[in-house]
Amino acid sequence: MAVLGPEVCFHGYDSLITQCMGLGALREGQRVHAHMIKTHYHPNVYLETRLLIMYVKCGSLRDARMVLDVMPRRSIVSWTAMISGYSQSGLHFEGLDLFLQMLKIGMKPNEYTFATVLTSCTGPFGLENGIQIHSLALKSNFDTHIFVGSSLLDMYAKSGKIHEAHRIFDMLPERDVVSGTAIISGYAQLGLDEEALDLFRKLFNDGMECNYVTFASLLTALSGLAALNYGRQVHGLVVRREVPFYVVLQNSLIDMYSKCGNVAYSRRIFDSMPERTTISWNAMLVGYGKHGLGHEVVKLFKSMNMVKPDGVTYMAVLTGCSHSGLVDEGLDIFESMLDEKSVKPDIEHYGCVVDLLGRAGRIEKAFNFILDMPFEPTPAIWGSLLSACRLHANVHIGEFVFQRLLDLEPENAGSYVILSNIYANAGRWEDVLKVRQLMKEKTVTKEPGRSWIDLDKTVHTFHSGDRTHPQKEEINAKVMELFVKIKEAGYVPDLSCVLHDVDDEQKERILLGHSEKLAIAFGMMHTSYNGTIRIVKNLRICVDCHNFAKFVSKVCGRELSLRDKNRFHLVVGGSCSCGDYW
């Protein structure tokens, strides 16, 4: 850094500011600024703006704002740079407020300003403001500018308005890697994984440029689909194209491999990384957790010496402990959160503890824990306790919990099914009927169940009672064949999983049409004897299908890997890695 002499000229200051900006050297920057004041040097608009940008880049928004506030004449660049600073720090409200002030004094935003301010239009009131800014951009003819356009489409996608986002994308007079990635990731972030993959294929075939961000977004969609074959292909493509393995991309690969069932490969990538962020650790912890490898979760977490855990880390660790029955370890870690205070536990963390206690059969303790929480219990928390009541046959608390769920979300079919399981387990068939009646009275909705299997570079999807599949007859015959075989080995269909008001024979038929069973049968038909059959389900796996899979694994000597909404179930020799709790 140059020495500040008694007299520094414009070029001297400019060059010093540039150096500070490049190095992110805030204190040096402040010295340069102080020198100007001390020597009564009056910077022009350009130099003042440079000072402001330097402060933004060095992370001191307070200093930047001070410069802006004392500027006698503010340039559009200074307004935009300040809004950008707020936006990058997540201070969206401040960014929007400044934008409004700018409009109020008659300053006209340019394409830079629009592209920036639109990134602040997130959160509950984000879209409301965003739509108004969109119409302003339209009036000033900036809406089809490539940067403004990609900001706009990203804003709509993040607000769930994916059709509007796609419309804007289609209208862009030119597209590039950022706008293409924005729309793909928009679909992926909404869980519209197939759409994301289809769009990627189309754009890729049209010759779209791809970079590490594009591939990271695409891998998110492949994680969602558990499409291991595609995932491997994309990994290969990344290597062949010599796309730089930035941390973000490696994190996506860790996530993709573990969610596609190959957690050992995730660990290889994790171990090979020259530098890791908290997200790398989180992705690895989540991977172990989903596979029920709780001891690995705790071990890895305890080795996080140089990296600061965040809220997601604790979620991953507590969920991992819960899924593996490491109750005391989980409770200790939750206690440490309360003691250390570096990460304040939120309601999700409390929910993990309810799950931990419930799984261990400490139902009353879990119940009291909910009542003592500093938060209002959510349906998810009551739902977790209801599952525990089913596992540990606690009808008394189960009924109470069901009432709470009935108040909070009467339309959720899941709660009715679990209560019905609880009653059936206790042999209270009249109450099973009552639940069914209750369900009829309320308009209960259920997200349609879907299962899929990734075979021969194609994702085969099945719906419950699927009548559209070209091989439906062979598949149904295979399901029946398996059914007969496992029945001999002691499988009894769990009719309490069906809440339709039909006779038992019909219930059996409905159960046999569940998408998981169709996918299992299809997998049995198309894989070699030794291979693991990998099935994915969009919801939680039902009790009967879980049981079906266990019998199939035993009777047919096959290994099944079932990924449901929450975790993997590795089913081998008649038992499941989840220990029948999920």
Added chain:
DNA sequence: TTAGGGTTAG
């Protein structure tokens, strides 16, 4: 001088 897309959880 100022600008857009990204990875973990839910």
